[in-house]
Amino acid sequence: MEIGSDEWSHLLIAGARAFGLELTPAHTHVFAAHAIELVAWNRVTNLTTVTAPQPMALTHYLDSLAPADLIPENSVLLDIGSGGGFPGIPLHIVLPGLRTTLIDASRKKVSFLRHAIRELRLERIEALHTRAEELAGRCGQRGRYDVIISRALSAIEPFVRMAVPLLGAHGRIIALKGGVPGEEVEALQIAAENGSLGAALSLRRHSYTIPSRSSERSIFILERGSVLKPF
Numbered sequence: 021m022e023i024g025s026d027e028w029s030h031l032l033i034a035g036a037r038a039f040g041l042e043l044t045p046a047h048t049h050v051f052a053a054h055a056i057e058l059v060a061w062n063r064v065t066n067l068t069t070v071t072a073p074q075p076m077a078l079t080h081y082l083d084s085l086a087p088a089d090l091i092p093e094n095s096v097l098l099d100i101g102s103g104g105g106f107p108g109i110p111l112h113i114v115l116p117g118l119r120t121t122l123i124d125a126s127r128k129k130v131s132f133l134r135h136a137i138r139e140l141r142l143e144r145i146e147a148l149h150t151r152a153e154e155l156a157g158r159c160g161q162r163g164r165y166d167v168i169i170s171r172a173l174s175a176i177e178p179f180v181r182m183a184v185p186l187l188g189a190h191g192r193i194i195a196l197k198g199g200v201p202g203e204e205v206e207a208l209q210i211a212a213e214n215g216s217l218g219a220a221l222s223l224r225r226h227s228y229t230i231p232s233r234s235s236e237r238s239i240f241i242l243e244r245g246s247v248l249k250p251f
Contacts, residue, residue, distance in 0.1 A: 023059070023073045024052030031074065035082045035231040040089060043114065050113050050140055051081050057136050058104050065128045067104040078230050084110040086228055087169065087194050087239050093117045095166040098186060100152050100179065103129055105136055107171050107196065112145050120145040121165075123155060152182035161186060169194040176200070176208055176240055177217065184218035187244065193221070195240040212242055219244060 021027050029048035036043045059071050070079050084107030091097065094117035099108030102122035112120045122145070124130050133147035148155065155161050168183040168191065176195045183193045205225065212221040221242040228237055 021073045023055045023076065024049070025073075028052065028073055028077055031077050031232075032081055035078065036085055038231050039082075039086055039228075041085055041114065047114055051077075051110060053140055054105065054109055054136055055081075057139055058132075061132045061135070062104075065132060067129060067132060078232055080104070080106050081110050082230050083107070083196065083237070084171065085114060086230070086237070087111075087196065088115060090192065090194060090239070090241060091115055091118070091167050091169075095119070096164060096188075097121070098123070098165040098168045098183075100168065100170040100182065101125075101173065102133060102147070105133055107169060108145075109133075109136065109140075109142075111169075112142060113140075118144065122147040123150050123152065125149075125151050152186065156182075156185040163188050165191060167192050167194060169196070171196040173197070176204070177211060180208075180212075180217045180221070180242055184221075187219070190244055192241060192243040195242075197238050197240065198235065200238055200240075208240070217242075 029045055032048045032051060033043045055076055058067055062068055062071055070076055088111060091111060097118050097120045099122045102108050102124050108120050108122045112118050122133050127149050130147050130149040137145055137147060162185050165186050166188050168187055170179050173179045173195060179195055180193055187193060209223050211217050212223040221244060224241045226239045
């Protein structure tokens with residue numbers, strides 16, 4: 021299998037249907053262009069340890085699309101710790117009208133993200149070299165985002181604390197994680213309810229598997245209001 025081949029494209033299209041998402045060959049063509057650039061830059065910049073075509077399709081692109089139905093059209097989206105562009109770039113490609121900001125603390129990764137945005141000719145998307153805490157101090161950024169998402173996190177609670185100042189009045193925070201100990205989930209639930217994360221938040225958890233992968237993953241959804249589409 022090669023990146024961009026019919027087999028690679030079919031794997032993505034079939035896998036996305038498990039999430040209720042209909043991809044087109046045009047979508048997978050842009051994914052392939054991004055993947056090719058990612059592999060090329062990865063030879064000199066540490067962007068990812070996953071570079072084989074099939075694992076890239078499953079681990080990067082399909083996993084990035086798992087929360088797609090939680091993100092309304094025309095949302096203002098922030099991807100914290102975007103790295104090689106996941107999950108922000110695949111979501112931006114597929115979901116109509118998104119206005120997307122990708123941030124990362126690594127200047128080299130942001131250089132790649134800006135290069136990828138230019139090469140893919142993506143519109144309404146930017147990449148910033150900054151941390152979430154610094155972004156919240158910039159004019160016009162506090163409370164700006166409808167959806168804040170991250171896939172590159174070791175613990176959910178610090179991510180939520182960073183996200184809350186940037187979250188809009190009826191916004192939604194989404195964390196994509198692998199296995200999470202029950203005690204971490206319980207602590208997160210308590211912190212969300214009592215406001216110690218910076219705001220009183222409702223918490224939901226949804227488990228899913230990536231097609232052709234047996235390990236279970238989780239989507240954690242924390243939100244201030246119920247205006248957005250419920251999961």
